[in-house]
Amino acid sequence: MNDVTPKSELNIRDIARLSGVSRSTVSRVLNHAPNVNEETRQRVLKVIDQHNYRPNVAARSLVTQRSNVLGIYIPYLVDELFTDPYFAVLIQGITRCANENNYDVMLWLQEQDNVGEHLHSRVMDSRMADGLILASTPKYDLLPLTLLERGRTFVMNGRPWHQIETMNYVDSTNRQGAQQAVEHLARLGRRRIGTITGRLELGSGTDRFIGYRQALQRLNLEVDENLIVEGDFTEAGGYAGMRRLLVHKPDAVFVASDHMAMGALRAIREAGMRVPDDVAIVGFDDMPFATLATPPLTTIRQSVLRIGHLATEGLIGLLQGTITPPYQVSLPTQLVIRESCGFPA
Amino acid sequence: MNDVTPKSELNIRDIARLSGVSRSTVSRVLNHAPNVNEETRQRVLKVIDQHNYRPNVAARSLVTQRSNVLGIYIPYLVDELFTDPYFAVLIQGITRCANENNYDVMLWLQEQDNVGEHLHSRVMDSRMADGLILASTPKYDLLPLTLLERGRTFVMNGRPWHQIETMNYVDSTNRQGAQQAVEHLARLGRRRIGTITGRLELGSGTDRFIGYRQALQRLNLEVDENLIVEGDFTEAGGYAGMRRLLVHKPDAVFVASDHMAMGALRAIREAGMRVPDDVAIVGFDDMPFATLATPPLTTIRQSVLRIGHLATEGLIGLLQGTITPPYQVSLPTQLVIRESCGFPA
DNA sequence: TAGAGTTGTGGGAGCGGTCCCATAAAAAAC
DNA sequence: GTTTTTTATGGGACCGCTCCCACAACTCTA
Numbered sequence: 235m236n237d238v239t240p241k242s243e244l245n246i247r248d249i250a251r252l253s254g255v256s257r258s259t260v261s262r263v264l265n266h267a268p269n270v271n272e273e274t275r276q277r278v279l280k281v282i283d284q285h286n287y288r289p290n291v292a293a294r295s296l297v298t299q300r301s302n303v304l305g306i307y308i309p310y311l312v313d314e315l316f317t318d319p320y321f322a323v324l325i326q327g328i329t330r331c332a333n334e335n336n337y338d339v340m341l342w343l344q345e346q347d348n349v350g351e352h353l354h355s356r357v358m359d360s361r362m363a364d365g366l367i368l369a370s371t372p373k374y375d376l377l378p379l380t381l382l383e384r385g386r387t388f389v390m391n392g393r394p395w396h397q398i399e400t401m402n403y404v405d406s407t408n409r410q411g412a413q414q415a416v417e418h419l420a421r422l423g424r425r426r427i428g429t430i431t432g433r434l435e436l437g438s439g440t441d442r443f444i445g446y447r448q449a450l451q452r453l454n455l456e457v458d459e460n461l462i463v464e465g466d467f468t469e470a471g472g473y474a475g476m477r478r479l480l481v482h483k484p485d486a487v488f489v490a491s492d493h494m495a496m497g498a499l500r501a502i503r504e505a506g507m508r509v510p511d512d513v514a515i516v517g518f519d520d521m522p523f524a525t526l527a528t529p530p531l532t533t534i535r536q537s538v539l540r541i542g543h544l545a546t547e548g549l550i551g552l553l554q555g556t557i558t559p560p561y562q563v564s565l566p567t568q569l570v571i572r573e574s575c576g577f578p579a
Numbered sequence: 580m581n582d583v584t585p586k587s588e589l590n591i592r593d594i595a596r597l598s599g600v601s602r603s604t605v606s607r608v609l610n611h612a613p614n615v616n617e618e619t620r621q622r623v624l625k626v627i628d629q630h631n632y633r634p635n636v637a638a639r640s641l642v643t644q645r646s647n648v649l650g651i652y653i654p655y656l657v658d659e660l661f662t663d664p665y666f667a668v669l670i671q672g673i674t675r676c677a678n679e680n681n682y683d684v685m686l687w688l689q690e691q692d693n694v695g696e697h698l699h700s701r702v703m704d705s706r707m708a709d710g711l712i713l714a715s716t717p718k719y720d721l722l723p724l725t726l727l728e729r730g731r732t733f734v735m736n737g738r739p740w741h742q743i744e745t746m747n748y749v750d751s752t753n754r755q756g757a758q759q760a761v762e763h764l765a766r767l768g769r770r771r772i773g774t775i776t777g778r779l780e781l782g783s784g785t786d787r788f789i790g791y792r793q794a795l796q797r798l799n800l801e802v803d804e805n806l807i808v809e810g811d812f813t814e815a816g817g818y819a820g821m822r823r824l825l826v827h828k829p830d831a832v833f834v835a836s837d838h839m840a841m842g843a844l845r846a847i848r849e850a851g852m853r854v855p856d857d858v859a860i861v862g863f864d865d866m867p868f869a870t871l872a873t874p875p876l877t878t879i880r881q882s883v884l885r886i887g888h889l890a891t892e893g894l895i896g897l898l899q900g901t902i903t904p905p906y907q908v909s910l911p912t913q914l915v916i917r918e919s920c921g922f923p924a
Numbered sequence: 925t926a927g928a929g930t931t932g933t934g935g936g937a938g939c940g941g942t943c944c945c946a947t948a949a950a951a952a953a954c
Numbered sequence: 955g956t957t958t959t960t961t962a963t964g965g966g967a968c969c970g971c972t973c974c975c976a977c978a979a980c981t982c983t984a
Contacts, residue, residue: 243706245939245940245941246940246941246942247940247941255963255964256963256964256965257940257941257942257964257965258942258943258963258964258965259962259963259964261941261942261943262962262963264941265942268961269960269961269962269963270961270962270963271961271962271963274962274963286729288703288704288706289940289941290641290706290939290940290941291637291705291706291707291941292636292637292638292640292641292646292707292939292940292941293637293641293939293940293941293942293969294940294941294942295637295941295969296635296637296638296641296939296940296941296942296968296969296970296971297940297941297942297943297968297969298941298942298969299969301637303685303707306686318667319664319667321667322663322664322666322667325686325688326688329686329687329688329690330688330690333690333697333698333701338685338687338701338705338707339685339686339687340648340683340684340685340686341651341670341674341684341685341686342674342683342684343670343671343674343675345675345678352678353678356678356683358633359633360636360683361588361633361635361636362636362637362648362683384631469868469871470871473871497871500871500873503873523814526814526815526818526842526845528845528848590969590970590971591970591971591972592970600933600934601933601934601935602934602935602970602971602972603933603934603935603972603973604932604933604934606971606972606973607932607933609971610972613931614930614931614932614933615931615932615933616931616932616933619932619933634970634971635969635970635971636971637969637970637971638939638969638970638971638972639970639971639972640939640971641938641939641940641941641969641970641971641972642938642939642970642971642972642973643939643971643972644939
């Protein structure tokens, strides 16, 4: 069928024979073990190099019981409508840290159809990954519990919904972030502060919403249900949400993600209103495009790259036993003031 | 170090013992081999289910010499400035098709620092993946040649720069697409048609530029070097490019990607000019956000999801011997008329 | 009813590594 | 100069699976 002669791979015995030593010695060279004569080592390395020999990973992991592979599980349809850069950046952060530590990365994405079961069994079946990172798992997704039950090692990105005491996770301080946003708007004299929430079945969505309410209460501002619209973290959701919100004439809106904020800005522009003059906007995430918005977006910064990095670092630590579970990290957020909410007087 | 007792995994012998058959029979059940008594099969399946047994992938691939893993290689820094949804969608297309065919997906991303060597050796060393998909490889990236030399199976996304006769690839008809764009602008009466090119060390960048020139020549329009600006496929590049272009007063611009077109629109807006009245714009890609632009973007559609799908399908076919190399696919593009270039009279 | 074919099952070898243990040679200690 | 320790190396067992071959029991054919 195939014209290419599959160059029969050499194995460790071949290398041993070619360099006149035993398999054990070759293995020692490969694994940087001590007690190998320098001359011998060089000889073996030369043969390895000449023949482009690479140890067979399957054989190696069969005996070591490790694969040096981390899995990323994204139970979240990468939105077709306006692809969310959040995940691209997160994946980047994870792979970078993984590669630095000599791990490769395996990817499991949610599909439209396999809403749960299929993907779960894929993830569970393939015992290929030593450990997993679960990206923003929704409330109804029970994979974390299953993994816990099976005794597998994993770190969640975003706080868990269940068994929070025992789970490993890295999260931003979403409540505090939302509070910062609302407090900033209040400080600028805004009083009718609305919100477009994120997906409430995600921890980040719920927590930012809670933070919003807490801030209003703390500031003794009325919580007007008309000024609360449920969004879904998409641009389209932000657009739709803002259109509904505008009817009730807010003078400021805390939008739970920059992505949605872009949609919100579009809706405001279309309505012929001005930002920040008529409506002030604060987003969340500080995505790369926040500075490019018109006007540039005031937002709450969280470093997604850093979240990915910390999650990976934690996972590797757990796997290697240098970290004792639970590994739980909260990353502070930061208010970034740009023009979409006007400057303080 | 670790409190969790690592639930000692059962192996095929355990399952055999527990269900009172031999390893061979369990193996037959696992692999849906014929000649297994129905009653026996059920008994074995029950034991497997009760104990959540999963065959060890390392052991299996050691003997079958297959891993059922595909690798994706992205030699392209996922841009921090304005993350390109192209890759997110491509990855989605690939993993979907891979999963449908019972393959898992491994990811290798370019990092800032490992500009070449590091990543290459990662990819080459890990013989874990049965085959690879290379996403938009630049001219100077010699990985395809190395892989070819080593006899490994891979499909390129975007046409190769070398050994084009023997390489497997899936590409859009970029030249024709660019021609469609320019011809459309000419048809609408535009004469000073400029372009912001993509990264010219990518096939797509070069081909779209070639298509632009060919179209002008075919239409007997002058090729004015002042109306040609080299871009890099980023939003920021589009913005910068358009600012330079505006000085020479084009009445239309073919922008080699929607992503750049967003930046171009921003530059035009800032300059106080109007689209399409003063400058008509045609993009390329038909990204999800093209409809959301102000004004909605006329563009050349290519289905990135489909490209990913076809590349994966091809790769799997090559691996399984149902496709004979070279596997070379060209996907037609399609002009999508929206408002950024005005409607035909 | 003997011979040939079919069906269901078990056991051995081997995939390509790692790691423990044995051992020879060299170096250090007394 | 003998004993002890260190250094360098080799060989066997094993990781958990697949696949080939052997073989028993049963069915079919003439």
